[in-house]
Amino acid sequence: MKILQVIHSADPARGGPIEGVRNVAHRMAELGCETELVTLDDPASSWLGQLTQKVHALGPSRGNYGLNGRMVSWLDQHARGYDFVIVNGLWQYHSFATWRVLARTGQPYAVFTHGMLDPWFKRTYPLKHFKKWLYWPWAEYRVLRDAAAVLFTCEDERLLARESFRLYKAREQVVSFGTRTPPADGAALAVRFLDAHPALWGNRVLLFLGRIQEKKGCDLLIDAFADVAEQALDLHLVMAGPDQTGWMAALRAQAALRGVDHRVHWVGMLQGDEKWGAFHAAEAFVLPSHQENFGIAVAEALGCGLPVLISDKVNIWREVQDAGAGLVAEDTVDGTRALLERWLALHPADRQRMSLAASRLFKKSFTVEAMADSLLQVIRQHAREKQP
Known part of the structure; x- marks a missing residue:
């Protein structure tokens, strides 16, 4: 099985979802599943050589949003070569670009929200929240609405996500999330x-x-x-x-x-x-x-x-x-x-x-083994046979 993880950046220094993406990719490899990443990073970034997964870095991209026309064309050419696609995070161009391509082709995908729909952001940054409202109906709302599954790491996260925007539709699933077992020494x-x-x-x-x-x-x-x-x-x-x-x-x-x-x-x-x-x-x-x-x-x-x-x-x-x-x-x-x-x-x-x-x-x-098993259940539930 071949899986594509779509994420804004794979830079370890940025923190956030990339650590979990890398951890589960290692475990998936042990289970015979190949994981590749597509990102909006600059392919000249020195840290790319430190990663063990194959990374398709399509940057440089414009601004914090990461506007990048190469993402859509790359997905048009390559997305059908993967058994399943997982989008990590919202509010940046990688999620919208994935929706633009896969909603048209009908290829199923899942979205990990990674806490980005938590109402804390609405309360703390009301101006930013208002700006997000301006493009929520035609962007992120559609990304979630058309996903085969919208993934949450615990029940609290799933329930909180419903409080950020009144216009909200998602096929919600709670999955395990975890990390590698620490070294023994x-x-x-x-x-x-x-x-x-x-x-x-x-x-x-x-x-x-x-x-x-x-x-x-x-x-x-x-x-x-x-x-x-x-x-x-x-x-x-x-x-x-x-x-x-x-x-x-x-x-x-x-x-x-x-x-x-x-x-x-x-x-x-x-x-x-x-x-x-x-x-x-x-x-x-x-x-x-x-x-x-x-x-x-x-x-x-x-x-x-x-x-x-x-x-x-x-x-x-x-x-x-x-x-x-x-x-x-x-x-x-x-x-x-x-x-x-x-x-x-x-x-x-x-x-x-x-x-x-x-x-x-x-x-x-909270082991990465439990995370991989849970994610594989989602993939097997929603993945389609690839068309020749």
Whole structure:
């Protein structure tokens, strides 16, 4: 079976859906399914050589929307050579271009919304939402309406998607989502990470890993950490991730103003062993997001046996709470402070039980194997025989 994943960008530094796309492609290959990607990236991008999947990079494209006439012509020529097409994400040209071609040919496709219909965006950016309304009826609405399946990673995401636009029609399906099982040599990786950041040796570490951007609640975390810093003088906070919007300077100034800048460590984007080392060097993972449909980093933390301290806007919070794999609170400074205070108040034995629960939850619900099996069910349900 041959699958085409359509995505705006495959650049690992951009974060978002690409990590899940790459993970499931590896697992699909083990099951005998070939996955290729078509993107709006510039084919001269140096990072393309680091990817193991075949990538058809059709850029450069124009603007944030990614307008690119080559996408339609490429799909016209090649889409019939694939057994199924999966579109990742909305609001950029790759989804509309796919609809333009496949709605005409009748070839079935699925759409992963990846949280992009969450009503948080409507409340937080009303002007942007109004602009989206202007082209929703003739673009994204049709992309979803004509898809064989519109895929959500949990029930909360599916229900929230219905609240963004009154004009909404989709064949909704909830599928498993997950990530690769972390490396087994966690202790050695932790040592390597600490050696690279020696100021952390001998201290307790809380880890944030994700894009440095508003929706992740980074500012809430800085303030909450400052509020509890005197309760545990050996507690340090690692902020790992790319600064996509230039916000880091303001956040560092915020930490300095609160007097905790020497205990907040900005380590940039982590990949591979360095990322896994950070997970294993930490005692808990913290993500106070205002909006998160799933959160690959949450699943990765659980896979490392790391308790997760998350907001109730991370859409898998119910699963985490029910499993006893972490703590949950509102996405406010008070809520984030409560997460940290509750964590610090736990007895070491309770933290250990939470760690074991995190590992169990990962193996039960968030492995890439479960994701691939779930996605293959969708593909087999909707794929048509290719015409000669």
